[in-house]
Amino acid sequence: MSTLEVTTVADGVHVAFGPDVNWTLVVDGEDVTLVDSGYPRYVGAVVESLRRVGRRPEDVRAILLTHAHIDHIGGAGHFASTYGTPVLTSDTEARHARREYLEQASPLDVARNVWRRGALAWTVRIARAGGTESGAVADAEGFDSVVGSVPGGPLDLPGGPVPLDSSGHTSGHTGYHVPGAGAVLSGDALVTGHALSVRTGPQMLPPLFAHDRPREFDALDAFVGLDADVLIPGHGGVHRGSVDDAVRRVRSARA
Numbered sequence: 001m002s003t004l005e006v007t008t009v010a011d012g013v014h015v016a017f018g019p020d021v022n023w024t025l026v027v028d029g030e031d032v033t034l035v036d037s038g039y040p041r042y043v044g045a046v047v048e049s050l051r052r053v054g055r056r057p058e059d060v061r062a063i064l065l066t067h068a069h070i071d072h073i074g075g076a077g078h079f080a081s082t083y084g085t086p087v088l089t090s091d092t093e094a095r096h097a098r099r100e101y102l103e104q105a106s107p108l109d110v111a112r113n114v115w116r117r118g119a120l121a122w123t124v125r126i127a128r129a130g131g132t133e134s135g136a137v138a139d140a141e142g143f144d145s146v147v148g149s150v151p152g153g154p155l156d157l158p159g160g161p162v163p164l165d166s167s168g169h170t171s172g173h174t175g176y177h178v179p180g181a182g183a184v185l186s187g188d189a190l191v192t193g194h195a196l197s198v199r200t201g202p203q204m205l206p207p208l209f210a211h212d213r214p215r216e217f218d219a220l221d222a223f224v225g226l227d228a229d230v231l232i233p234g235h236g237g238v239h240r241g242s243v244d245d246a247v248r249r250v251r252s253a254r255a
Helices: 040-052 076-083 091-097 107-112 119-128 213-223 243-254
Strands: 005-010 013-017 022-028 031-035 060-064 087-089 162-165 174-178 183-187 230-233
Touching (some): 022 230, 162 213, 213 243
Parallel strands (some): 031 060, 060 087
Antiparallel strands (some): 162 174
């Protein structure tokens, strides 16, 4: 990969920005929770991002998926097969990750949107990154195996991420709150930019990527009322400031 930026955005939280998707490294001591893993051919970049924060692939205690679209799940199978890394998400999304079903924009959906600004170059990039591959992770599981002692509380993983049910973009989409860092990882339920978007700042992805658009807007409730002032999306730059305000801006734009 020609471009990779890794930025520390909060205590122990580092965001890796690939050309078209982000992933996050939550570091706690020597251990790491990796949230999402880019496209299939981003594996080398994911390993490099670990190196830049002084960690190795063997230090990743689990990969948490926000959802199982190919641009977020691409490296998970490699980590699972090479290092035995658990791949965890909601029970519903784990079935998606195992490819028991598929909720993802098809090549035809993408072709119908090639008229959008930047779409042709984006299509070429994601094809080269493995965007047409399956990405199936046969051993993906629900994160019930690492729940903490408090129902609805932090997972027993580095950084203690708290799952946030934000289904809509996919049926089992999950965001994560890292309370100790004041950070929210919103996956694709709330982003700040995309190659097919003409603007930056808090927004929804274009409708072609959504499994259930009305539910996707309802899912914004998952990010309201949290003690957080750092929003880490799956696409676009990090948003600093009130996450509640970011949600209000998105809803106001829809009205």
